[in-house]
Every structure is written in C-alpha cells, then in structure tokens.
Amino acid sequence: MNKPTEWETVIGLEIHAQLATKSKIFSGASTIYGAKPNTQACAVDLGLPGVLPVINEQAILMAIKFGLAIGAEIPERSVFARKNYFYPDLPKGYQISQFELPIVSNGLIEIVIENKKKKIIKITRAHLEEDAGKSNHDQFNGCTGIDLNRAGNPLLEIVSEPDMNNAKEAISYLKKIHSLVRYLEICDGNMQEGSFRCDANVSVKPTQQKELGTRTEIKNLNSFKFIEAAINHEVERQINLIESGKIVTQETRLYDANKNETRSMRSKEEANDYRYFPDPDLLPVLITEEIKKIVRELIPELPDAKRMRYQNELGLSEYDSDNLTANPDIANYFETTMVANGDAKMCANWIMGDLSASLNKENINIKNSPVTAKMLGDMINLIKDKTISGKIAKIVFEAMWNKEGEAISIIENKDLKQVTDLSEIENLIDVIIAENTIQVKQYKNCPADKKQKFISFFIGQIMKKSKGKANPIQANELLKEKLNG
C-alpha cells in the first residue's frame, strides 16, 4: 500500500490597507468613518457625468513610504487603470486601480516562524486603488441598501507571493505588515472598521509535487483570529475533497465566523473579465528621485530596528522587546516613560504588567491611558530612590489610574512614604520580637535550614505593622542582627 500523502499548504495574501488621508483618493470628500449614509459621497465618488478624478498627493506619498520601507522598486512612472465590473456599490461600473506599472513592486518582509526561524516573504506589488461602497443586505426587506461613503477611500493593496506554508506564517506576515503600516502612520490598522482587511489565496498539493494545486480565495477576513481559523478550515476542506477523489474548484469563498466554515460566494459560473485598460481620465504619475529622498527622511525607526536596539542597547529580553515594539503606541509610551528614570527593565515590567492589565480590563487604548507615560516614569523614579517600595507602588499606581493625581502628591496625601529611618525600623522589630516570644525561641532552637521560614514570618509581621512602608531589605538585615545577636 502507498504511504498516505503528505500535504503542503501554499498561501498568498492580499491586504487592503486604507490609507490615512483626510480626503478621498480622487475627490475632496471626507474619509471619516461612521458618517451618516451617503453624506460623504460627492459627485466624483458617484461617477456623475462630467466629473474628473484628481489624485490625492498624500496617497501617493504614503504608498512610496511603504515601498521604501520594504526595500521595493518604485518606478518613475506609475499608471492608473480601470478595472471593469458591475456591482451596485461600484457606481462608475469600474474601479480605478493599477494594473501595469503599480507604484510599488518587488519588496521583501522578514517574518519569524516556528522555532524562531526567520523567513523572507516576497511582496509582488502594492498598488493604489479606490474602495467601493458598502452594501447592506439585511435591513431593507428584499432590497439592498447602498452607502457610498466608502467609495473612493484610498486603498493600498499589498500582494504577497504564495510564500507562506501554514496559517501561523500567514498571521505572522499579516501582523508584521499591520505593525509596519502603523509605524509608518499610513494606516490606522483598525480591523473592526475595515481599515485593514485581508483576502487569502489558499491551495494544497502533495509535498513532492512541484506545480501548485487549484487555489480558492477566501474573503471577508477581518480579524487575525478569523483569518487563522478560516485558512485552517479551508486547508482541511481541500484535503478532504482531494482525498475523496473530488477536485478543488477555483472560486471565491466567504468565511462565516459563526459557523467556522467557508462557503462558495459565486454560485454561477461567471469568470471575471475585468478588461483592465489605462484610465484616460488620469495621466501617469511622475515619481522623481527627489520625492523619494524626501519621503525616505520621513520614515521613523521601524519595528525590527527598534526591537534590536531594545535588546542590544537597553538590555531587554527578546520577549520584552517583541511586546513593546509590536505597536508603535506602546513603543512611544515606553520611550517616554524611560526618559523620566532610565530604567528600561522596570518600565517594561510596569507597562506590560499593571498598566496592560488595567488597559485591557477597561478596554482603553494606551494613547488614552489615565496614567500617562510621564506619570508612570516619575512613579518608577520614586521606587528607584526608595521613596516607596514596589509593593506600595501598586497602591500609588491604582490611585493614579483613578485620577487621584500624580505619584508624589498621592504618596504625600496617603502617607505612603517608605520608612527608611533605621531607628524607626528597629523600634518596630523590638515590638515584634516582644510580641512573639514563642516564635523567637523556636527560631533560636531550630536547625539552620528551617530558620528562613521564621524570618519570613517576622518580616511579614513588620510589614503588617508598618502598613507596608518599612523598607524590606533594611528590615531583613536588622532583624537578623537582633535575633542572632
């Protein structure tokens, strides 16, 4: 009998990143999310007769920024084309996109895969295009409602080579691009609002086979969790089909998160025939070396470089650096916190510990944290100069979170200053020793390896009596002196 076939998965991704411009790609209508239906769809977006699209300069600059950040080629001439198809949310009957001469081609991204290995994912191209409107199929009783506010929003479609071999790699690539576009400040990355969406092309083939299998395209993927689930589900479906003697049909499938399944989107046999041709309304865009030079200077420190700097210069662990750099808002917060006290490790711990916990609990973005980076930085400074202990700091943090003021005033008001006065601590120890004569005797008579248990008990008593304000290191030293003396 033959060995069971080993299958290899092949995945390519198309990401649509909405560029963070104020106005649309070809018109002066606003791109703000959540406006009332059709109040941000102007004559150009509606494709009314006699209008002419005019290209938004920012959209071009943002695409160039992305291209430079992935080491891609940016041709001197970039051309817009019409992609023709009929759908009610596409008012002109064609989408302005790019076909030949896209603004970005042949870039690279490095991702981390299993066992911390690195893998290069090739980016075939990234092109500019306008978004379509939104169809609402549920609310209108047998009709579809069309909202054209989104029509004309600038999109950068980022197309990868089929270089990924499982859902985890796909997610790793997606997160990398997500982080990158946010660092570059060209996309807000908001997946719920559809500013960052993804279609996945998935196929399977026997491992030893060279040619790729028939692929399906999964649409409607708007969270990392769903994308991973949808790809895994689709791979399984395709393998089952082939193993039971059937074939995979090339088609578009829609992911249904509620049922965790994909289903065919176009039932009718309707091969797309987009008839691309250069848009006669738009002249080619000229991108000079000077423009590229200016844009290159606007590129901030990117996540990979930042991660390496955190490890090599600040001495943070790989884990800490990964967590702090994935999101530029967190990295900015961290760097501001560091300014106040220079202690990278302590700042990292507080940000990833108490701060993250509080932010998650109340679902607050770090940019809107009630405890600002400066406040946290100053508080950490007060731990370092021994004004408060790490334990008391938690109380101070909570008070700052509840908007009771800055660390220094909270410490004053609540009388939380650490007791570092030796005579005060000595007095406390004397009281504890006098109150616990039995334990003192046991301590003195027990073998050396049991003594630590009693020390912990006495320290506990001291901290309790001082309401946590005694400096534990000083208390520990003094206590041992007294008990052994």
Add this chain to the structure above:
Amino acid sequence: MSIDKSEVEKIAWLTRLAIDKEDIANYCNELTDIVNLMEQMNSVDTTDIAPLAHPINLFSRLRIDKVTETDQRENFQENTVETKDGYYLVPKVID
C-alpha cells in the same frame, strides 16, 4: 481575425447592453473591422518607440489632501429611483 456571435453576446453581457438579436450579425462585422484596424496598427514596427500610457504626454497634477466637498446627499438622491434612511435602494443582490 473576426468577432463571432458568441463574442458579441459576451461583450454585451459584460457591458450590460441589451441588443436586438437581428443586429448581432451587423455588430460582428463592425467589430471585426475595428479589430482588424488594430491589427493593422500592430504590424507597424515600434521597437524604438517608448510606450505611451496616455495620448497627452504629460504627468498628472496632484491634489493637496484637503476636504473640500460638502454633503449634497439630498440633491444627488433626487436623481434616483428609491432611497431609504439615506441609502440608495437596489434589488437584493445576494442569494
């Protein structure tokens, strides 16, 4: 090269044009003539000529990223058949 009946029907479908059956033969001839003209042009040697994306050999002017449009929904929706709650209504497009 000639354009046959099935191609005319496909083009009509793609462009959503309703055509009369008896006109199809005529369209076949006319479109064949156009395609032949293209082929005639294709036979010219263009080895040393740079491709042109647009008959006007200039580059595009760009617009500053600024919101200049105001809400004109009411005006625009006067031209349409049916609207509700600000949406344009069309026959249901999903099965």
